[in-house]
Amino acid sequence: MSQNKVMGAKVQISKNGPYIVSGDVPLSKEIIGVNASGESIKWEQGQKYPSQEQYALCRCGHSRNKPFCDGSHLKTDFDGTEAANRQSYIDQAKTLRGQNLSLTDVESLCAFARFCDPHGQVWGLVYETDDPLKSRHFVNQTCDCPSGRLVAWDNNTGKPIEPEYEPSIALIEDPSKACSGPAWLRGGVQLIGADGFEYEVRNRMTLCRCGASQNKPFCDGTHVSIGFNDET
Structure with a gap:
């Protein structure tokens, strides 16, 4: 990482x-921009x-x-x-491995931005990443996590997917x-x-x-x- x-x-x-x-x-x-259900779905630029x-x-x-x-x-x-x-991210992380993508999670870093929640939550979506739409939701939601608690990984390359x-x-x-x-x-x-x-x-x-x-x-x-x- x-x-x-x-x-x-x-x-x-x-x-x-x-x-x-x-x-x-x-x-x-x-x-943090939300949808009608109050779920975090986008980042909106504010004051510079x-x-x-x-x-x-x-x-x-x-x-x-x-x-x-x-x-x-x-x-x-x-x-x-x-x-x-003070250990490295990967030394603290728990790993969930899906078919195409995996998820690493360091819960102590959670900043409660809640981008992980839509579409059934990333902890469920990771096991459905053979579905293109669910895979896209999974990647977008993990990449929107501001703290980096959640990281998506490409199983083929072994590399993290980062914005x-x-x-x-x-x-x-x-x-x-x-x-x-x-x-x-x-x-x-x-x-x-x-x-x-x-x-x-x-x-x-x-x-x-x-x-x-x-x-x-x-x-x-x-x-x-x-x-x-x-x-x-």
């Missing part, structure tokens, strides 16, 4: 403080922020200048301890759940822990912005249950 590092595109986690983003990484918002060579994104959830840090982590005694498993992204960060908005979501790192941005640990470079990762994840630095979906809103 590891990708080549993108020169200069980096997120440095500061101890109990913000994410320091460097390398002129584009920042925007992406909105002006280009900056370096910026600090709020990690504690209390900044009055979200998505950027305003120093509120110091006033709230934010505990940003990184608790996530193509330029190095960028998208701030997820989830109107159907009336909340703001994580920071979505795309395209192989290097993530570095507060202790200098270099996390595996992946095409898709979601970082906690509400401050309440129990799997920091990664999102665990808590933003939904607490109703996190980056406008407040």
